[in-house]
Amino acid sequence: xxxxxxxxxxxxxxxxxxxPLRVDKHPICAIGIVDFDHTTGKVLHAGFRGKATVEPFNYxxxxxxxxxxxGLNEMNWDSRFxxxxxxxxxxxxxxxxxxxxxxxxIINDG
Numbered sequence: 001x002x003x004x005x006x007x008x009x010x011x012x013x014x015x016x017x018x019x020p021l022r023v024d025k026h027p028i029c030a031i032g033i034v035d036f037d038h039t040t041g042k043v044l045h046a047g048f049r050g051k052a053t054v055e056p057f058n059y060x061x062x063x064x065x066x067x068x069x070x071g072l073n074e075m076n077w078d079s080r081f082x083x084x085x086x087x088x089x090x091x092x093x094x095x096x097x098x099x100x101x102x103x104x105x106i107i108n109d110g
Contacts, residue, residue: 002033003065008094009048010061015087023052023091031093043103050095057088 003010009031013020023029029052035044062084070077 001065001069002031003061003068005061005064008092010065011091011093012057012062012065012084013054013089013091015085015089020054020089020091023054027051027053029093031095039107041105041107043105045099045101045103047099047101048093048095049097050093052091052093055090055092057084057086057090059084061090062088 001012011019013023029050031048033046033048035042066077066081070081074082
């Protein structure tokens with residue numbers, strides 16, 4: 001799950017995961033987001049290049065991110081997302097460049 005706020009992409013990282021460690025070691029990176037449907041040939045791509053940092057966990061930002069994907073009613077959320085671990089972190093990605101492309105194709109059935 002990714003959230004766009006303050007001209008940055010925000011991603012929740014977990015304390016046991018290696019993602020925050022890799023970001024600390026290699027902050028210059030890229031992120032690609034693809035909306036793909038093989039049944040229709042739809043391929044929408046957004047590519048970002050920039051710098052990422054590990055930031056302290058923020059409950060308000062986490063709630064914004066999670067409600068975007070899971071809806072406003074927290075009672076309907078998967079239990080993994082109901083109570084965020086205060087040891088979690090945020091990955092803040094500040095893009096230097098953004099490229100958005102429609103790379104869709106026509107499906108040829110015969």
